[in-house]
Amino acid sequence: MEKILIIEDEESILMALEDNLRLEGYEVSSAKDGPRGFYLANEQAQDLIILDIMLPKMDGFEVCKKLRQAGIATPILMLTAKSREADKVLGLELGADDYMTKPFSPRELLARVRALLRRAKPQQPDMDLCRFGDVEIDFKKYEAKKGGTPIELSALEFSLLHCLIRNKDRAVSRDALLDAVWGEQVYVDPRTVDKHISQLRKKIEDDPQAPKFILGVRGVGYKFGG
Ligand code: CA
Numbered sequence: 580m581e582k583i584l585i586i587e588d589e590e591s592i593l594m595a596l597e598d599n600l601r602l603e604g605y606e607v608s609s610a611k612d613g614p615r616g617f618y619l620a621n622e623q624a625q626d627l628i629i630l631d632i633m634l635p636k637m638d639g640f641e642v643c644k645k646l647r648q649a650g651i652a653t654p655i656l657m658l659t660a661k662s663r664e665a666d667k668v669l670g671l672e673l674g675a676d677d678y679m680t681k682p683f684s685p686r687e688l689l690a691r692v693r694a695l696l697r698r699a700k701p702q703q704p705d706m707d708l709c710r711f712g713d714v715e716i717d718f719k720k721y722e723a724k725k726g727g728t729p730i731e732l733s734a735l736e737f738s739l740l741h742c743l744i745r746n747k748d749r750a751v752s753r754d755a756l757l758d759a760v761w762g763e764q765v766y767v768d769p770r771t772v773d774k775h776i777s778q779l780r781k782k783i784e785d786d787p788q789a790p791k792f793i794l795g796v797r798g799v800g801y802k803f804g805g
Contacts, residue, residue: 625653628656630656
C-alpha cells in the first residue's frame with residue numbers, strides 16, 4: 580500500500596483529503612503543523628507528501644526546504660489558498676514537485692497524486708545505466724567504467740553512488756546516506772561516510788581533490804552535481 584502523509588491544519592480539508600485518499604486505497608497519515616509533519620516525514624518513509632503552505636509553527640516552504648536538506652526525496656504536492664505565482668515558484672525552487680490551488684476537486688487531487696506517484700516510480704529503471712563525464716555506471720550489472728576502462732567499485736560504493744545520483748542536485752545528509760546505504764538498524768559512525776566518499780572520488784573523479792561530481796555540502800553531507 581502506498582503511503583501518503585498530509586500536512587494541513589484546516590480540519591475540513593484534512594478530513595476530505597484523508598477520506599478521498601483512503602477510499603482510493605492509500606495508507607494515510609496526517610499532521611496539523613509544520614514540526615509534526617517534518618517529524619512524521621522523517622520517521623517513516625512516505626511515497627508522497629501533501630503539504631499546505633500556511634501552517635502553524637513552521638510553514639510549508641520551511642518544511643519542504645528542511646526535508647530536501649535532510650535528503651528526503653519523497654514527491655511533494657504543495658497546497659495553497661492563493662494562486663500566487665510567487666508562491667508557486669518558491670515552492671518549486673525549494674524542491675516541491677507539483678502545486679495545487681485551493682479549492683480543488685477531489686478528482687483533480689487524485690489525478691495529481693497518481694501522476695506524482697507514477698513519476699516517482701520509473702526513476703529506478705532509469706537509474707540502471709548512468710553516464711557522467713567519462714564515467715559509465717551500470718547499476719544492474721554492478722559494472723563501472725572510466726574513460727572506457729573498467730573500474731572496481733564495491734557493492735557499498737555502488738549503493739552510495741546510487742543514493743547520491745537518485746537525489747541529483749540535492750544535498751543528502753550523512754545520516755540519510757547511512758540509513759539508505761548501511762540501513763537504519765546499524766550503528767555506523769557518520770565519518771565512515773566521508774571515508775567511503777573519499778575512496779569513491781579517487782575512483783571516479785579526474786581530480787579527487789577538486790571533485791566535479793561528488794560535491795561536499797558544508798554542515799550537511801554530499802550531493803551529486805554531474
Ligand atoms: Ca493552512
